[in-house]
Amino acid sequence: xxxxxxxxxxxxxxxxxxxxxxxxxxxxxxxxxxxxxxxxxxxxxxxxxxxxxxxxxxxxxxxxxxxxxxxxxxxxxxxxxxxxxxxxxxxxxxxxxxxxxxxxxxxxxxxx
Amino acid sequence: xxxxxxxxxxxxxxxxxxxxxxxxxxxxxxxxxxxxxxxxxxxxxxxxxxxxxxxxxxxxxxxxxxxxxxxxxxxxxxxxxxxxxxxxxxxxxxxxxxxxxxxxxxxxxxxxx
Numbered sequence: 032x033x034x035x036x037x038x039x040x041x042x043x044x045x046x047x048x049x050x051x052x053x054x055x056x057x058x059x060x061x062x063x064x065x066x067x068x069x070x071x072x073x074x075x076x077x078x079x080x081x082x083x084x085x086x087x088x089x090x091x092x093x094x095x096x097x098x099x100x101x102x103x104x105x106x107x108x109x110x111x112x113x114x115x116x117x118x119x120x121x122x123x124x125x126x127x128x129x130x131x132x133x134x135x136x137x138x139x140x141x142x143x
Numbered sequence: 144x145x146x147x148x149x150x151x152x153x154x155x156x157x158x159x160x161x162x163x164x165x166x167x168x169x170x171x172x173x174x175x176x177x178x179x180x181x182x183x184x185x186x187x188x189x190x191x192x193x194x195x196x197x198x199x200x201x202x203x204x205x206x207x208x209x210x211x212x213x214x215x216x217x218x219x220x221x222x223x224x225x226x227x228x229x230x231x232x233x234x235x236x237x238x239x240x241x242x243x244x245x246x247x248x249x250x251x252x253x254x255x256x
Binding site: 065067072073074075076077080121130131132133134135136 | 176
């Protein structure tokens with residue numbers, strides 16, 4: 032069965048600094064990979080997705096992620112964090128028929 | 144296009160009662176999935192409906208059930224509520240074909256007292 036691990040429960044970065052959120056997955060075939068962001072009390076918003084092709088994918092709000100099959104990873108990056116990026120970030124792996132599995136989430140705090 | 148809508152947004156129920164939550168997907172989306180989100184367990188998949196049929200089911204007791212109507216709107220029902228059912232219930236819609244991304248509604252916050 033597929034699974035997702037987000038090793039970092041909480042990360043704090045200074046505004047303007049770079050960001051990398053880690054995600055490792057376990058799945059027997061080529062997975063569909065997603066990053067979602069959730070602001071307090073809200074639903075999840077899709078940041079980006081990987082299905083196939085170019086392993087570096089661009090998303091909304093200046094985020095990007097790189098798929099590395101050899102490391103079973105799909106890390107999320109942003110070159111310069113803004114205070115409005117403070118939220119919880121979820122990595123997810125999808126397989127057939129929308130059977131998605133989410134990681135536990137990483138809470139991002141942005142220091143002024 | 145309007146997004147995924149969920150009603151009600153907030154709900155307070157007493158142990159032993161039952162509750163029905165509603166989800167209206169994005170127009171044209173045929174798949175609706177339900178998730179339970181709690182601080183302790185995170186995001187857990189409840190079930191998915193596609194064209195009025197339950198296509199996938201997570202590991203939840205039979206007290207949790209759902210259905211989907213011909214217009215793709217979906218309802219989720221929880222019977223005999225327990226304190227542990229307090230959670231944010233999220234609905235997500237998608238085109239339904241393998242690999243397509245899901246779009247989430249704002250959720251229904253259920254509190255069981």
